[in-house]
Amino acid sequence: MRLFFHQLRAEQKLFWRSRELAxxxxxxxxxxxxxxxxxxxxxxxxxxxxxxxxxAGMIGYGAASTTFAGLALLLVIRRESGxxxxxRVTPLPPATYVAAVLASxxxxxxxxxxxxxxxxxxxxxxxxxxxLVSLIVVILLGAASFAALGIGLTALIKSAEGxxxxxxxxxxPLSFISGAFFSAETFPEVLxxxxxxxxxxxxxxxxxxxxxxxxxxxxxxGDAAVVAIWxxxxxxxxxxxxxxxxxxx
Amino acid sequence: xxxxEVHGLRKSYGDFEAVRRIDxxxxxxxxxxxxxxxGAGKTTTVEILVGYRHRDAGEVRVLGADxxxxxxxxxGRIGVVPQSGExxxxxxxxxxxxxxxxxxxxxxxxxxxxxxxxxxEKARAKTRTLSGGQRRRLDLGVALVxxxxxxxxxxxxxxxxxxxxxxxxxxxxxxxxxxxxxxxxTHYIExxxxxxxxxxxxxxxxxxxxxxxxxxxxxxPSTVIRYRRNGEQVVLETEDPVRVLHDLTDKxxxxxxxxxxxxxxRPTLEEVYLSLTEEPRE
Numbered sequence: 323m324r325l326f327f328h329q330l331r332a333e334q335k336l337f338w339r340s341r342e343l344a345x346x347x348x349x350x351x352x353x354x355x356x357x358x359x360x361x362x363x364x365x366x367x368x369x370x371x372x373x374x375x376x377x378a379g380m381i382g383y384g385a386a387s388t389t390f391a392g393l394a395l396l397l398v399i400r401r402e403s404g405x406x407x408x409x410r411v412t413p414l415p416p417a418t419y420v421a422a423v424l425a426s427x428x429x430x431x432x433x434x435x436x437x438x439x440x441x442x443x444x445x446x447x448x449x450x451x452x453x454l455v456s457l458i459v460v461i462l463l464g465a466a467s468f469a470a471l472g473i474g475l476t477a478l479i480k481s482a483e484g485x486x487x488x489x490x491x492x493x494x495p496l497s498f499i500s501g502a503f504f505s506a507e508t509f510p511e512v513l514x515x516x517x518x519x520x521x522x523x524x525x526x527x528x529x530x531x532x533x534x535x536x537x538x539x540x541x542x543x544g545d546a547a548v549v550a551i552w553x554x555x556x557x558x559x560x561x562x563x564x565x566x567x568x569x570x571x
Numbered sequence: 572x573x574x575x576e577v578h579g580l581r582k583s584y585g586d587f588e589a590v591r592r593i594d595x596x597x598x599x600x601x602x603x604x605x606x607x608x609x610g611a612g613k614t615t616t617v618e619i620l621v622g623y624r625h626r627d628a629g630e631v632r633v634l635g636a637d638x639x640x641x642x643x644x645x646x647g648r649i650g651v652v653p654q655s656g657e658x659x660x661x662x663x664x665x666x667x668x669x670x671x672x673x674x675x676x677x678x679x680x681x682x683x684x685x686x687x688x689x690x691x692e693k694a695r696a697k698t699r700t701l702s703g704g705q706r707r708r709l710d711l712g713v714a715l716v717x718x719x720x721x722x723x724x725x726x727x728x729x730x731x732x733x734x735x736x737x738x739x740x741x742x743x744x745x746x747x748x749x750x751x752x753x754x755x756x757t758h759y760i761e762x763x764x765x766x767x768x769x770x771x772x773x774x775x776x777x778x779x780x781x782x783x784x785x786x787x788x789x790x791x792p793s794t795v796i797r798y799r800r801n802g803e804q805v806v807l808e809t810e811d812p813v814r815v816l817h818d819l820t821d822k823x824x825x826x827x828x829x830x831x832x833x834x835x836x837r838p839t840l841e842e843v844y845l846s847l848t849e850e851p852r853e
Contacts, residue, residue, distance in 0.1 A: 325673070335662070335666070336659060336661060336662070339661035339662070403656065404653065404655055404657055405656065405658060405659060407623070408651075408713070410623060411621050411651040411653075412671060412674040412675075412717070413643040413646040413717070415643065568656075
């Protein structure tokens with residue numbers, strides 16, 4: 323346990339010190355919320371107040387950008403620089419290391435979600451959901467699934483140079499077609515169908531159902547299941563494909 | 572008990588045999604040099620010994636344990652300076668030492684390590700601002716902070732300028748005098764000669780010679796005697812230089828002949844090394 327907290331503290335320091343990563347994965351969803359909110363927050367989207375509608379999308383986008391993209395980039399950069407390999411020859415147990423990295427990135431996403439919700443609540447008068455428990459469950463489910471996918475993704479990335487291109491090419495279109503930035507209902511049907519196969523649209527819908535319509539998470543087990551299944555796919559990929567040593571040499 | 576024992580160690584990557592049945596041992600408290608050109612299998616050997624890489628065959632005992640089955644306590648007793656690999660560019664020197672110290676149950680105080688590696692003045696500098704030599708010293712610091720009994724230094728001075736290399740040698744000598752056992756890999760003959768109590772020459776995955784540096788030179792084929800007679804260069808190779816030289820000079824004196832440019836040449840470690848590691852000509 324001492325080692326876990328020692329590493330967790332170090333992970334926090336490392337995340338906040340790498341400015342670019344912190345900006346793109348942590349701050350950008352918050353900036354987008356304010357930017358898009360200023361554009362159409364006062365409009366009605368699908369019969370819902372714009373700020374309220376956007377908030378759920380931004381939480382989903384935050385999960386993709388922080389726990390998926392951010393985690394994948396951070397791990398690939400450390401793998402390719404040889405830092406992961408170096409840790410392997412110390413007495414720090416690999417499981418403790420991975421647990422601390424995961425806890426750190428999930429904590430960062432929780433902070434981001436809390437900031438988004440606070441901005442919605444205090445700046446834009448977005449009402450709080452009935453069931454805070456459901457909201458927390460949804461956010462944790464999203465965080466865990468996307469973190470597993472983020473680790474799994476590192477198996478597909480061959481170099482540090484190419485990592486941000488690969489990661490951006492995945493999570494930005496994913497966020498777009500999943501309706502993170504605006505309603506996806508006017509999108510071509512192909513894109514809508516594709517989005518339904520992927521986890522983010524379900525996570526955003528789940529968040530929206532809980533936050534806007536005051537549903538409970540167990541009213542939408544189908545959506546929760548899709549998110550969880552993708553998490554399991556990520557987990558299998560992570561277990562089979564995660565590497566401690568640089569791919570390129 | 573020896574600190575390291577290796578018998579019949581083998582490792583292949585696909586069709587490429589990186590290490591072919593090597594044997595050697597490290598006695599406690601010695602500096603052992605694994606000398607060889609790039610690609611000889613030095614790094615593979617070190618990575619197997621530190622428990623990082625799986626071996627195909629052979630017996631390996633490091634501090635009494637099989638590195639593949641080693642536990643946390645065992646990891647706390649070794650220190651590794653890998654050949655390549657960076658630390659965290661956004662952490663300072665001191666933060667690195669504190670971070671790694673936290674992994675060990677009984678670390679050496681980071682302030683002491685800082686002094687040992689001579690980076691006191693850079694303690695608050697971010698790693699990305701350090702020079703190559705300073706980074707390499709931090710690599711060593713990170714390996715020393717667990718206060719290991721056995722140190723693996725994989726090409727610790729590659730890329731150093733001569734004065735930085737001499738400073739690193741002093742540090743390694745001081746580690747030896749602290750009682751550490753050290754396995755040093757290098758492709759610099761001079762480095763092995765300066766630092767190692769015993770040397771094994773590794774080339775194409777095989778140990779082709781081993782012993783103290785003096786013994787290695789002693790294994791060399793012969794002493795060379797050169798001179799000129801009537802303007803013509805004469806070269807003699809002999810296992811018995813004293814007798815040959817005596818006869819030669821004795822005869823020259825009796826004949827009143829001149830042995831122009833007389834030269835007796837003992838092979839250097841470098842020549843021994845080059846003759847051992849020479850690529851076969853086809």
